[in-house]
Ligand SMILES: Nc1nc2c(ncn2[C@@H]2O[C@H](COP(=O)(O)OP(=O)(O)OP(=O)(O)O)[C@@H](O)[C@H]2O)c(=O)[nH]1
């Protein structure tokens with residue numbers, strides 16, 4: 001089951017109908033007065049959040065959406081019919097961005113919520129309107145105005161509670177496979193994961209959380225190296241980050257250095273994200289002889305001066321993954337409880353999420369523009385950036 005989480009569409013509201021120029025013509029009334037009616041307003045375009053939808057895929061196929069025009073007025077003071085509004089259903093959680101101004105027009109966060117995205121044109125006035133004591137036969141009318149036209153980007157937030165971070169090959173996808181039904185590809189080469197995957201981790205009945213596997217980050221990711229930055233935005237709404245590190249890399253490199261490199265990229269990308277709760281998960285402990293494990297892992301923790309929670313797992317054998325999942329679940333429940341009981345805490349969290357969204361958006365926009373500028377310079381009419389954009393595989397059916 002695949003989900004596309006971004007779509008660009010064009011919405012156009014209906015034009016207002018023109019006012020009518022007409023005079024009364026009746027058998028025994030030689031000089032009938034003006035009777036041209038007004039036009040009708042053009043229809044507006046709305047987006048409406050709809051619970052049953054969870055994808056924007058339809059908007060990939062049909063991009064242009066236009067509301068009906070208002071009809072012109074006619075004689076006998078008939079007002080033209082109003083153009084019908086167009087209501088486009090979108091999944092709950094959709095954010096709407098004006099692509100020309102980069103302005104966020106709104107977030108559709110609950111079912112039934114409506115957002116006007118293009119205002120219908122205003123109706124023109126018929127000549128009846130211009131009748132006065134000095135001008136009994138006005139020939140003046142006004143035209144209906146154009147409907148608004150907008151280029152929109154719809155973004156569907158991938159709401160993961162927990163995000164996985166780590167270098168390529170750290171075992172993020174293996175971990176998500178071991179704790180959820182998601183089946184992202186796993187391989188012994190870097191950048192195996194090209195698109196984010198979401199897995200639902202079910203700890204027991206009615207206790208589950210969503211975890212996001214993103215492509216590995218490398219040094220320079222915050223400047224656009226590798227693939228990671230494109231997907232960091234999927235982490236901005238998470239409450240908790242699990243930072244996976246390979247405790248015994250083949251190339252003998254230092255696990256502590258690998259952790260620091262990622263921290264560095266995080267800080268460059270978003271300070272707010274870097275300050276999120278983050279747990280250290282030492283992976284591939286099966287590669288270390290059992291009697292050496294404690295010392296080996298402790299040495300990494302010491303070298304980092306790590307003071308937060310630490311877990312030792314083998315994503316491959318499943319050792320320790322269950323208790324990690326349970327600890328995550330408990331932590332999420334505690335957070336939710338805190339939010340429910342403490343409105344100040346809830347407000348702080350909401351504010352933080354908004355701030356991270358804004359930060360991520362600004363970074364990604366800057367990156368897009370830099371790429372575009374670079375492309376124009378080499379006169380390279382490569383695929384547009386947006387064509388590479390994210391396809392999110394939530395979980396297999
Ligand atoms: N021995 C051992 N190997 C593991 C473990 N976890 C992952 N691996 C191996 O490490 C390699 C990389 O695993 P992935 O899960 O694809 O790593 P990733 O972090 O998702 O990598 P990218 O998607 O490239 O960022 C694979 O060959 C896995 O089989 C583990 O706990 N023990």
Ligand SMILES: [Mg+2]
Nearest residue numbers: 172173192193
């Ligand atoms: Mg992977």
